[in-house]
Amino acid sequence: MKNFFDTISNIWKIEELRNRILITLGLLLVYRFGCQIVLPGIDSTQLASLASSTDQGIFGLLNAFTGGAFANASVFALGIMPYISASIVVQLMGIAIPYLQKLQKEGESGRKTINQITRWLTIGICIVQAPAYLYGLEAFGVRDSAFLLGKGLDFMVPAVIILVSGCVFAMWLGEKITDKGIGNGISLLIMIGIIATMPQSFVQEFLSRTTNNNGGLMFILVEVIVWFLVILASILLVMATRQIPVQYARRTASGGYEKNVAGSRQYIPLKLNASGVMPIIFAQAIMFVPGLIGQAFDETSAGQWMQVQFADIFGWAYNLLFAFLIIIFTYFYTAITVPTNKMADDLKRSGGFIPGIRPGKETGDFLDKIMSLITLPGSIFLALLAVLPAIVVKLMDVQAGWAMFYGGTSLLIMVGVAIDTVQQVNSYLLNRHYDGLMKSGKNRKVA
16 A cells, blocks of 8 residues: 555656646546536426436447436537547548558658548538437437427527537547547546446445345445456456567678577567457447338338347347457457558568568468457457446346446446556656556665
8 A cells, every 4th residue: 555655656746747647637627527518508407308218228328428418418418429430430441542541651740631531520420410419309308398499590500519519629628638648538538438427327236236125235245346357357358468479680791681689589469359449339330220120120020029129238139249240340440450461561671570480471471360360269258348238237137327337348448548548657657767556666766
């Protein structure tokens, strides 16, 4: 415990790190404050039905990502998800569009242009989603009387502008956190939104267990222990790598290479889960399709079965298909984000080689084979974590809101962002000759 407080003290001693943390906390506080501001022209006292309709299911997950702003009809109701969607679209378009491929190779200037394209696409997505959200409030049980100015243009136009501006402002906050604060700003905004709904979900689960004679405190303890075990498994998935040994050769006077240079051995860390949570996000988007197909064939028994089965995100049919899609998308996303051929070419140009493998194409094929082998257990592990909320609901009768924190996108985002932020803080401490957050020991500051 003393070492922990010493580390906190060391963090406060580094002025740059202290300022970055304070800026990050301040901007996150601004975002959380904005999530509570209801859109002008909407009666906040009549939004109870919206809150009850978004406490579980796919809209419950969306509400968690926005930190409750979706259920509050807040100025940040769209959250940061349009920016995430735009980033995914631009990333996928980079595979097929030569202009984007050229920008990706231009370094910092190309990255700035791609970021600008992403921002404009975000605005375009918001312009589509904002009116869809406003008109869709009625489907969540919000009465027309909640719209104090009606649904005419005098309300819709300003409301759409506010929602689009709210998303753009949230995007700006995220970028400012990345530049001036600590950690990845966009990811932190999503994580803080998820964490904001966590206490309420736990209190609901606690009351359900203790007041309804449904297991009591002992079952709550079991749930917490299982939750911590799942967190450890998520950390393992995020951090696990396969180390590929690499040696470097030195060019000789005759034009050849002298191999096995002393001290030249390094490693290529290939991640067990190189795609992060993106396969879950892709699969989640596809899971809307079976329900829509069922609605299209509503008069048939197959159509009615699809509507019933795929409307329940904790159902077996939904989660079996969900897990299968996650495995498929894990391979797909890993293939487009881990350029094994480029890695092989870079190694060859720098005089590096994998012992026993010829440089060039054979090295690329070898890395591709290794990625395929380690992606299989990684994708299965990711799929199991994604469907774990459904498993704990079925086997342990956990409340839907609390079950969402047992796996899936929510938990992986929380774990991934926390690890990334801690690693950045750790690098500041080590650069100033302090022990890092991940290492215990005494203050070893150099005079």
